[in-house]
Structures are given as structure tokens and as C-alpha cells.
Amino acid sequence: MEKIIAYYDNKLKKYGDNFRGVDWNSLESQNLRFKKLLKVIQKEEKYFTLLDYGCGYGAMLNYICDFYNNFDYTGFDISKAMIQEARNKSLISGVSWYNKIDRKKKFDYVIASGLFNVKLDFKKNEWFNYIIETLDQINYYSKKGFSFNILSE
Numbered sequence: 001m002e003k004i005i006a007y008y009d010n011k012l013k014k015y016g017d018n019f020r021g022v023d024w025n026s027l028e029s030q031n032l033r034f035k036k037l038l039k040v041i042q043k044e045e046k047y048f049t050l051l052d053y054g055c056g057y058g059a060m061l062n063y064i065c066d067f068y069n070n071f072d073y074t075g076f077d078i079s080k081a082m083i084q085e086a087r088n089k090s091l092i093s094g095v096s097w098y099n100k101i102d103r104k105k106k107f108d109y110v111i112a113s114g115l116f117n118v119k120l121d122f123k124k125n126e127w128f129n130y131i132i133e134t135l136d137q138i139n140y141y142s143k144k145g146f147s148f149n150i151l152s153e
Helices: 002-015 027-040 059-065 080-089 124-141
Strands: 048-053 071-076 096-098 107-116 142-150
Touching: 002 080, 027 059, 027 107, 027 142, 048 059, 048 124, 059 071, 080 096, 107 124, 124 142
Parallel strands: 048 071, 048 107, 071 096, 107 142
Antiparallel strands: none
């Protein structure tokens, strides 16, 4: 985990709180991923809770606010620098940002955007196990559904 934290901390330091700071090619590609991942939320939902698992600097929150207005958002990231950036730029009250998640808490939906995009030098079996363990955690926290994206070789 320390390698992944260092990777993203360096991206944030180099590019700042924008799509390049979380290793996306463009704002358009980042927003397209958000759009696809949010399809897990039922259209008839009047209210929902959402865990943004690997939230980075909190870009998804701003995107969601363009489409929904009655939800509770929680951002989680292993990078303390990313969480601090998210806290600093969040203009919405009642939003929670964490480096650890309370195991007793459940969310209607969990979304993980870009979480599995940086394999670095992990061996294939180590990376596969990390993905499965993380998806088990995401499943544990979600009551209604979850979505994620992943890059292949």
C-alpha cells in the first residue's frame, strides 16, 4: 500500500487537484468513467448513501452534484494527502472524508473509480489477490450495489 500511496501523493504534488493528479488522461475521460459508474444507482432513488472508495481529491462529489441533490456522500482514500486536499476544496457541508472506514457502517452504493489502474511492480498473483480482497471489502460496505472500473494489460 505504501507504494500506491507514494505514487498518488507524487501525482498530486506534481499536478495538483485535477484529473492529472489522479492519473487520468483528461477531464472528459474522468467524467465519462463517473457517468458509467453511477449507473449502478437506481433512477427512482429519492435518497441514497454513497461511499466513494478511493476518492482521491473528491472529483466525483462535484460530478454527482450536477445530477443528484439528495444523498449522503463519504469519501475514502488511503492517501492522507488526497483526503486533505478533498477536505480543503469541498464546499459542500455534511460530507465525510476518511482514511479508514468504520466496519459497522454500510452504504447503499459504493463506487471505486481508478482503484485498480496502478499495478506498479506487483506480481500478477499479488495484484489479483489485492483486487479480490478489495472487491470483497467493497461488497461488504454496499447494501444495494457497487461499481468499479479496471484496466487490463
